[in-house]
Amino acid sequence: MNPVIRKLQASFALHSRALDHAGLLFGASLSVQHPIQGCLSFSNERQYRTMPTHGIGKYKHLLPKEAPKKKKERQQMKQIKMATYTEYGTLNVNVSGYDMILVEHYSQYVHNLCNRLGVKVAESYALPTKSTEVMVMPEQGTKMYVDAILKTHERIVQLSQLNATLCPTFMEVLLKNQPEGIQLSVKPHTEADYQTRFKARPELEGLMAQIT
Structure with missing residues (x-):
């Protein structure tokens, strides 16, 4: 080959x-x-959707558990402290007047003075505004008409355990710095004073009476 x-x-x-x-x-x-x-x-079928995630992507289980909110209870009157030989009991410093700005500023002054002198302030609150109508009768005729409406604003600075030796000096300072048009009074706190804090609602009281 x-x-x-x-x-x-x-x-x-x-x-x-x-x-x-x-x-x-x-x-x-x-x-x-x-x-x-x-x-x-096989991966295109998305079988991972049936698998447990164990909280992946969630954060609430990482936060501390909050205590359940308590239902707001109705406000109750505090116990009235009685006077002793060296201290007064619960006293109400009542500041009232027609000018709301003066009343508010003077009540703040009373509160700051108590803080400086070491007088314990139990509470500081405002009372409902009172309206007074000023009626005028004309020279001719008997029909009266409303000439003006005066609004009285009140603030309460409630003191607790005021020292008897400090009280005269405390009252003297308050009276010397009392502005014009402001009325000042100090008296022991009573249950009737506590009830005046709330605005009267005759309609609600009538419904409550019908229920009971």
Whole structure:
């Protein structure tokens, strides 16, 4: 046989073996890649939605638990302290007048003076505003008409355990700094004074009477 033909046959056989080997490797790579494609198709089904998240993305379980809010109870009157040999009991410093700004400023002055002198202030509050109609009768005729409406503003500074030796000096300072148009009075606190803090509601009281 011609040697040229032999060389061609040998090279052809070598190439065929190389192609067969490459085919085996390519088939193996396909067999290895096939499970990956299966995983990709499996992940597209979103099976993780059925899995528990265990609070992922939530923060409320990390916050400390708050105590339940208590129902607001109706305000009750505090116990009235009685006077002793060295101290007064519960006293009400009543500041009233027609000018609300003066009344408010003077009541603040009384409160600040108590803080400086070491007098214990139990409470400081405002009473409901009272309206007074000024009626005028004309010279001719008997029919009266309203000429003006005066509004009285009141503030209470409630003192507790005022020292008897300090009381004269305390009252002297208050009277010397009392502005014009402001009325000042000091008296012991009573249960009737506590009831005047609340605005009267006759309609509500009538309904409550019908229920009871």
